[in-house]
Amino acid sequence: NPKVQVEAIEGGALQKLLVVLATEQSLTAKKKVLFALCSLLRHFPYAQQQFLKLGGLQVLRSLVQEKGMxxxxxxxxxxxxxxxxxxxxxxxxxxxxxxxxPEKLQQYRQVHLLPGLQEQGWCEITAHLLALPEHDAREKVLQTLGALLATCRDRYRQDPQLNRTLVILQAEYQALAALELQDGEDEGYFWELLGSINSLLKELR
Incomplete structure (x- = not known):
């Protein structure tokens, strides 16, 4: 509801959510707050602008680098x-x-997200999250690496760890995709992940 979203922003909801994420709280509390933050930001460029102004990217950066998070x-x-x-x-x-x-497009144009992500080191942070063990997590990280490619290409190329991780994952998913094929699953889940890895490696050559 856009009206509720605007009221929430003007009532200082964004600051409150960011404060909870930036302070020592339980994982459960942070999970709930992060969910609320996501709901507030999605499809709401005005909130996204405010989020960037309030240092939201720094808060999220600290959060992902926190142990146990x-x-x-x-x-x-x-x-x-x-x-x-x-x-x-x-x-x-x-x-x-x-x-x-159109008004909404003008608002989106004022959301300087990509430069902010680059400045705040998100190219590297996202790349290093590829080391997470879960397939689902890797899938999300690969998607994001792809979305950030135009902005982060040079950083990715200068990151030897990313290249190593991609090569290791390429071998892992080649094996898993081959098993899928044996099971009669044509172009299954692992095949798709392998495709994402291959296209990233190709882009970074």
Whole structure:
């Protein structure tokens, strides 16, 4: 509900959520707050602007680097992926509709998310999260690496750990994709993950 979202922002909800995420709280509390933050930011460029102004990216960076918060790291990366792609889709849609200055597009243009992500070291943070063991987590990280590619390409190329991780995962998912094929599953889940890894490696050559 946009009206409720605006009221929440103007009532200082965003600051309160960020304070909880930035202070010592239980994982459960942070999980709930992160969920609320995601709900507030999605499809709401005004909130995204305020989030950046309030240092939201720094807060999330500290959160994902906190010990024992790995489960939240994936949620954070998913949120960033959603915000990056949401802005891209808004711009593409406006282009298709030949709208040059609809209000929402103007708002999205004021959300300087990608430069912020680059400055705050998210290229490297996201790349290193690829070391997480769960397939689902890796899938989300790979999606985000892809979405950040245009912004982070040089950083990725300079990151030997990322290249090593991708090569290791490539071998792992080649084996898993082969097993899928043996089971009669054509282009299954692991095959898709392998495709993401291959295209990233190709882009980074």
């Amino acid at each position: 790995e489960v939240l790291a994936v949620r954070v990366v998913t949120l960033l992926y959603d915000l990056v792609t949401e802005k891209m889709f808004a711009e593409e849609e406006a282009e298709l509709m030949r709208e040059t200055s």
